[in-house]
Amino acid sequence: MLYTFAQEPAAVASSAVSGGNKSREDQAFREKTRKGKTMGRIIKALLLLVILGFVGLTGYAYLGDLAPVQGEVKKPVVLNAN
Template identity: 50%
Template sequence: MGRLLKILFFLLLLAFVGLIGFAYLGDLRPSQKVIEEPVKLDVD
């Protein structure tokens, strides 16, 4: 049982380190582009 807990702890630690690494090194910015559209105002 202790061996299983050690393996589970190691896997959780590895997943946490991977998540931190992805957060710092991964490109999480959305792609951006400029949208220009004329607006017609009905003002009398």
């Protein structure tokens, strides 16, 4: 049993009949099979950016200087100004 996933059976039969005009048919076949891969690549890239952003934010939260500046504040308060 021979499995061929590179070409459809109709493309194989038509290329055998045409007598060697394989490059044009191969190009048309590749364009037809690559039609839906662009959206998959965009989704993978977006997922990668989300993961990298989450890792970067987590690293900044742990390693960044987020301690508040502490200091004494003195303000005069006027009571019963009559």
